[in-house]
Amino acid sequence: MFVLTGYEYLLVFLLLCGSVPILALGIAYFLRPKREGASRRTTYESGMEPIGGAWIQFNIRYYMFALVFVIFDVETVFLYPWAVAFSQLGILAFIEALIFIAILVVGLVYAWRKGALEWS
Amino acid sequence: MTLAEGVQLVLFGLLAALVIGTALGVVLLSNIVYSAFLLGGVFLSISGLYVLLNAGFVAAAQILIYVGAVNVLILFGIMLVNKSQPFTPVRRGWIRLIATGGVCLGLFALLSTMILGTSWQLSTETPVGDGATVLIGMHFFSDFLLPFELASVLLLMALVGAIILARREFVPDEPPTDAISDALKLPERPRELVPAGREGSESPE
Numbered sequence: 001m002f003v004l005t006g007y008e009y010l011l012v013f014l015l016l017c018g019s020v021p022i023l024a025l026g027i028a029y030f031l032r033p034k035r036e037g038a039s040r041r042t043t044y045e046s047g048m049e050p051i052g053g054a055w056i057q058f059n060i061r062y063y064m065f066a067l068v069f070v071i072f073d074v075e076t077v078f079l080y081p082w083a084v085a086f087s088q089l090g091i092l093a094f095i096e097a098l099i100f101i102a103i104l105v106v107g108l109v110y111a112w113r114k115g116a117l118e119w120s
Numbered sequence: 121m122t123l124a125e126g127v128q129l130v131l132f133g134l135l136a137a138l139v140i141g142t143a144l145g146v147v148l149l150s151n152i153v154y155s156a157f158l159l160g161g162v163f164l165s166i167s168g169l170y171v172l173l174n175a176g177f178v179a180a181a182q183i184l185i186y187v188g189a190v191n192v193l194i195l196f197g198i199m200l201v202n203k204s205q206p207f208t209p210v211r212r213g214w215i216r217l218i219a220t221g222g223v224c225l226g227l228f229a230l231l232s233t234m235i236l237g238t239s240w241q242l243s244t245e246t247p248v249g250d251g252a253t254v255l256i257g258m259h260f261f262s263d264f265l266l267p268f269e270l271a272s273v274l275l276l277m278a279l280v281g282a283i284i285l286a287r288r289e290f291v292p293d294e295p296p297t298d299a300i301s302d303a304l305k306l307p308e309r310p311r312e313l314v315p316a317g318r319e320g321s322e323s324p325e
Contacts, residue, residue: 071275
């Protein structure tokens with residue numbers, strides 16, 4: 001018992017999204033002049049001069065953003081069935097979801113007050 | 121074999137090849153960043169397998185949790201510790217290889233016997249298919265309401281705990297002075313811990 005109904009759009013999206021980098025790189029491959037040179041290796045022709053390598057150690061404080069992001073990513077998983085079944089659920093479910101979000105907003109406020117969202 | 125079954129078979133073969141290929145790349149590539157991105161490929165392919173099994177919600181959760189969160193955390197971990205320093209070859213590396221191979225083979229044998237020994241009882245009820253997500257949502261707000269709200273509290277606890285741990289407010293007074301090699305240390309710029317409540321008053325930078 002298997003019918004992939006409703007996934008035609010996904011297939012179209014996959015084909016479109018997959019063809020964008022292939023087309024961009026492929027057309028560029030045919031159009032660009034094939035000359036080697038020192039300036040060809042730079043990032044942009046008219047951008048900033050890159051300093052140092054890309055393999056640097058990042059500051060540990062950026063991990064905080066990742067941690068906060070993961071929590072709210074998991075929250076999204078819980079809210080996804082609510083969003084799908086929204087029309088079948090009543091106003092009570094809306095209030096319950098608001099309570100769910102409010103509890104997590106407490107965490108967001110805590111992270112904010114603790115300076116976990118400070119960029120510098 | 122109808123057309124749908126053929127499509128399913130071809131898709132399954134493609135996805136299985138993708139899973140195995142990317143998983144091999146994760147293990148075999150020496151560049152750890154490539155391994156991390158290929159791990160995302162493994163997770164994406166597995167979510168495709170879930171779609172083939174008509175488990176749309178599990179597929180969405182797989183993409184959200186594993187690709188969106190777990191893989192991002194792994195990449196962040198690599199970014200924060202990786203300085204791409206040259207690795208010295210381990211002495212007697214073959215012992216490690218044999219031990220790893222033995223453990224992996226044992227795990228594979230155990231899982232194979234479990235899979236072959238289990239009688240896979242298929243439910244006789246009609247599968248809900250794409251309506252599963254709606255059904256899960258209905259259950260969340262009727263008979264599973266308390267676990268649903270408790271999950272929010274659990275996430276809040278995880279968030280607060282992660283912030284407290286990551287800010288290192290409870291560091292020991294004297295730093296451990298035993299010989300940890302420099303490669304294992306996680307150097308961090310010293311910074312002032314601002315207590316909550318006087319945030320934004322001033323920030324000496």
